[in-house]
Amino acid sequence: MILLPCAWCGPRDAAEFQHVGELVARPDPRTASQQQWRVYLYLRANRRGWTVETWYHRMGCRRYIQVERHTETNEVRQASTAGVTGAAGVTGAAGVTGAAESAGPPGATSPAGPAGSAG
């Protein structure tokens, strides 16, 4: 069983969540080429080891969290709500705006910063 630390609900079984995917930096829509969009939309690194990914707590608070997880051991090192506002360009998270951020989770330690800087 994988326990994911939801910022609002606490540790929960991963079965309550939907895996959204790796955190991928969104290209600038004003200057991005078709190739950059293709990479952003369809290609994933599928890393072995530590990766930052987004999970949706569909059977809980219905908010998005970012989790740093080891893909082999499923160890979770860090979780946060930073960058889960759609600006991160996380696949499947389009349209996710401010609600999660404005609510302010009780245990949040870092303010929302520029997303996609990981990796």
Ligand SMILES: [Zn+2]
């Ligand atoms: Zn939750």
